[in-house]
Amino acid sequence: MDKNTRKTSFGKWASPINFKKFNEIINFHNQDRYTKKLTTQAYTLLMLHAHLTQTDSLHALKAALASDDLARAAGVESISVSQLSRKNNEVDPAILSNLFLQLVSQINGEKRGPRGGMPLKIIDSTTLPLNINHFEWAKFRKTKAGVKLHLRIVFSEKGTHYPDKEVITNAKDSDRNQLEVLVDDKEAMYVFDRGYMDYGQFDKFTDDALFFVCRLKRNSIIHPVENFTLPQGCDAVSDTMAFIGNVTNCTENVFRIVVVPDGKGGELRLITNRFDLTATEISEIYRSRWAIELFFKWIKQHVNIKHFYGQSENAVKNQIYLVLIAYCLNVLIQMETKSKKSILTITRLLKAKLWTASRHWLSRIENKAVP
Known part of the structure; x- marks a missing residue:
């Protein structure tokens, strides 16, 4: 992402990502060792754009690269559907999981919860159904397939709720099996069903x-x-x-x-x-459990998670992590601007001002005149 791109609304939105640290993780996993064109950084930016704009297929994402702005932001002028598909299947989900946790760490640095000095953390899961004919690896019943997202979100009475830990399993996995993993902080109060x-x-x-x-x-x-x-x-x-x-x-x-x-x-x-x-x-x-129910509703309705871009386990997990990353980027903008606007409103304004100077987008969030 070059200097000019960072001045756009999309660049501002993605700016909390520490690409130096991100690429260190990529190198640790040898992810781009034989990559010539579509790097993991470029792939991540393209996929975040796809989630943001609710692009419904890799073919549509390939076509979107006709935009000079998107090509410049991702550092890729053009790419084939097969290259996108291959990268989607090859990227180690641990890399995007690490990026998600980096963004959570930034959010945690700004927020602490109430409840007698303890942050309130809500735990629940949601099942994402998959077609058993295309996702046989995720089979959990005779005619059904799916994955389960076990999630913990931090609840804030001020209205900003954000995920801070996740586990992705086969849909047949019991919620109780993940309880010990998701309850790990003596400084928090936990809520679950x-x-x-x-x-x-x-x-x-x-x-x-x-x-x-x-x-x-x-x-x-x-x-x-x-x-x-x-x-x-x-x-x-x-x-x-x-x-x-x-x-x-x-x-x-x-x-x-x-x-x-x-x-x-x-x-x-x-x-x-x-x-x-x-x-x-x-x-x-x-x-307060209503907050996590609304979160699950939000990601299913407003982020492209119903239509998976790939059929492998890696592709499915990567898409889920990208949803969580996109949400955290929205939260960080909401916190920076101290806006009372909802995450959905902030996202809609971003889509309307995607390649304009970021000050136009931020002024709409903050209800200020454009300088």
């Missing part, structure tokens, strides 16, 4: 001073030890200290069970190892 229920892990988290809130399954057996008095005005139904489980599978530690209305005439039973927060605060923390 009942698909992650694991009494052994809950005991281990408590022993290791890792804090969480989770929804209990309907058939979970509770052995009350003490009932707490609810303060006046509290919307919780009950607040209890209890052991969880049956005779053969029961927790070693006592946990707190907060029962709250679900807003549909039923009740939610929440388990946590935080005894210092009010029942209302526990309820609000769990309800």
